[in-house]
Amino acid sequence: MSARLALHGGEPVRTRALPHVLDPSGRTLGAEELRGLERVLSSGVLNGVLGAETPLLEREMADLHGVEEAVACSSGTAALHLAVAAAAPDPGDEVITTPISDFGSVAPILAQNAVPVFADVDPLTGNLDPRSVAAAVTERTRAVLVVHLFGGGAPARELRELADARGLTLIEDCAQAWLCRTPDGDLAGTIGHVGCFSLQQYKHITAGDGGLAITRDRALAATMRAFADKGRDREGQRRLHGAYGLNYRMTELQAAVARAQLAKLPDVVAARRRSADLLLSRLSDLPGVRTPAPDGHAWWLMPLVLADIGDNRAWAQALSAEGVPAAAGYLERPLYLEPALAERPVYGRSRYPLDSEAEGRAVAYAPGSCPAAEELIERTLVTLQWNEGYTEEDVDDIATAIRKIHDGLRGGGA
Numbered sequence: 121m122s123a124r125l126a127l128h129g130g131e132p133v134r135t136r137a138l139p140h141v142l143d144p145s146g147r148t149l150g151a152e153e154l155r156g157l158e159r160v161l162s163s164g165v166l167n168g169v170l171g172a173e174t175p176l177l178e179r180e181m182a183d184l185h186g187v188e189e190a191v192a193c194s195s196g197t198a199a200l201h202l203a204v205a206a207a208a209p210d211p212g213d214e215v216i217t218t219p220i221s222d223f224g225s226v227a228p229i230l231a232q233n234a235v236p237v238f239a240d241v242d243p244l245t246g247n248l249d250p251r252s253v254a255a256a257v258t259e260r261t262r263a264v265l266v267v268h269l270f271g272g273g274a275p276a277r278e279l280r281e282l283a284d285a286r287g288l289t290l291i292e293d294c295a296q297a298w299l300c301r302t303p304d305g306d307l308a309g310t311i312g313h314v315g316c317f318s319l320q321q322y323k324h325i326t327a328g329d330g331g332l333a334i335t336r337d338r339a340l341a342a343t344m345r346a347f348a349d350k351g352r353d354r355e356g357q358r359r360l361h362g363a364y365g366l367n368y369r370m371t372e373l374q375a376a377v378a379r380a381q382l383a384k385l386p387d388v389v390a391a392r393r394r395s396a397d398l399l400l401s402r403l404s405d406l407p408g409v410r411t412p413a414p415d416g417h418a419w420w421l422m423p424l425v426l427a428d429i430g431d432n433r434a435w436a437q438a439l440s441a442e443g444v445p446a447a448a449g450y451l452e453r454p455l456y457l458e459p460a461l462a463e464r465p466v467y468g469r470s471r472y473p474l475d476s477e478a479e480g481r482a483v484a485y486a487p488g489s490c491p492a493a494e495e496l497i498e499r500t501l502v503t504l505q506w507n508e509g510y511t512e513e514d515v516d517d518i519a520t521a522i523r524k525i526h527d528g529l530r531g532g533g534a
């Protein structure tokens with residue numbers, strides 16, 4: 121009855137590779153980026169603090185989001201580090217975040233000697249559940265770092281209200297969520313005190329690496345700008361280091377490429393929305409495969425959540441065999457079970473800030489602490505690559521493969 125799965129020796133649905141972010145067919149890099157690079161090289165100035173492109177990128181990014189300021193830096197992780205540093209936790213203070221994200225969401229918390237505290241997520245979207253965040257707030261909480269996972273908007277307004285009521289800084293990690301709209305219709309990155317974006321190779325737009333932090337608050341912007349520039353205050357004539365900072369500066373080469381990419385961003389997101397809508401319409405009658413609410417989704421990836429129709433690892437394997445690359449769970453394990461957090465020293469042989477005898481603290485990250493996140497990673501979540509280069513035919517192949525697996529793995533075939 122059902123076609124033999126490629127996994128079991130059948131004909132794969134798809135043999136041609138789909139457009140992908142590591143291939144020119146899945147990128148929007150072209151003549152505009154090349155012209156930008158030529159401008160920079162012929163100017164002789166490649167450093168972002170001294171050049172023309174980086175300030176222009178910052179202006180264009182701020183304008184695109186309708187906010188006062190944008191600070192360019194070397195990566196999404198760097199942008200998050202600027203935001204955490206600007207939130208100014210004391211050593212040992214806590215920052216609440218999600219267990220499902222890139223490690224770049226937690227590394228900056230540790231780097232500022234703050235303790236990452238993990239709240240649980242919505243079982244469908246994988247985004248932070250505000251009730252779980254509220255329950256995790258303590259006297260030591262200084263900030264909440266929310267991720268708009270896979271390009272789907274997290275409830276930023278609700279979290280901002282919580283943050284304001286408790287005097288916390290809200291940081292939005294928009295690395296996967298360029299031009300995403302939250303459930304309240306807000307542009308991701310504009311509701312928190314700071315919104316952080318990434319230009320790394322796998323994101324919607326890229327300069328290889330790069331980051332941007334946006335804010336409405338000029339004082340926060342000044343703090344972040346200095347932190348990215350070795351704490352340098354460039355207002356006065358004299359060389360002055362007003363505070364501790366690192367070198368997280370973006371180069372002019374990155375900024376020139378990023379400007380060309382930013383101009384293409386609205387089309388990139390619109391194309392991803394069109395093809396995602398098409399897939400959702402092809403799957404709308406398929407029981408047991410749950411897809412995100414499409415409104416405002418930026419579709420970095422296409423997450424499928426399986427409801428009692430087999431195991432995510434079997435699905436990912438079977439889909440990949442059909443020629444539709446898929447991953448189970450997005451992560452191998454929740455971030456709090458990564459050895460870097462669960463087991464290893466942080467600095468030298470010390471586990472500070474996680475452990476501190478002097479402060480009477482010994483953080484133990486353990487399995488079971490965020491059950492909804494663990495369920496997604498271990499059992500229910502399958503992620504598909506998504507790309508602005510997908511044609512209707514590509515989407516049809518993806519839908520056909522999903523329906524084939526749905527039939528083929530039914531009845532405990534996993």
Ligand SMILES: *Cc1c(COP(=O)(O)O)cnc(C)c1O
Pocket residue numbers: 195196197198221222223224225267293295296318319320329330331
């Ligand atoms: C990619 C990513 C980061 C880190 O960005 P880099 O530019 O790779 O440092 C942080 N958070 C999320 C959610 C990401 O997807």
